[in-house]
Amino acid sequence: MNKYELKYLLETLISSNDRLTDVAGKQTTHISELWTEIGLKNERIVKLTNKIYELQDIIKSQRLKDFVEFENPERVDN
Numbered sequence: 001m002n003k004y005e006l007k008y009l010l011e012t013l014i015s016s017n018d019r020l021t022d023v024a025g026k027q028t029t030h031i032s033e034l035w036t037e038i039g040l041k042n043e044r045i046v047k048l049t050n051k052i053y054e055l056q057d058i059i060k061s062q063r064l065k066d067f068v069e070f071e072n073p074e075r076v077d078n
Contacts, residue, residue, distance in 0.1 A: 001009075
């Protein structure tokens with residue numbers, strides 16, 4: 001190989017390395033954004049799960065009230 005072929009090969013490798021570095025940077029940014037999105041969705045899931053538990057407690061309380069009212073209508077204080 002002469003010096004021009006070596007120079008061309010070196011420039012080709014440098015160009016390839018630059019492109020791969022850019023791709024890796026873009027992927028790193030994208031992955032970081034995805035983790036942020038996952039975090040937000042996990043927070044939303046927790047909030048919705050807590051809301052479900054609250055609603056279940058309300059339903060349970062209402063059923064208990066209805067049962068007591070059905071069994072002893074005069075004991076219930078509305």
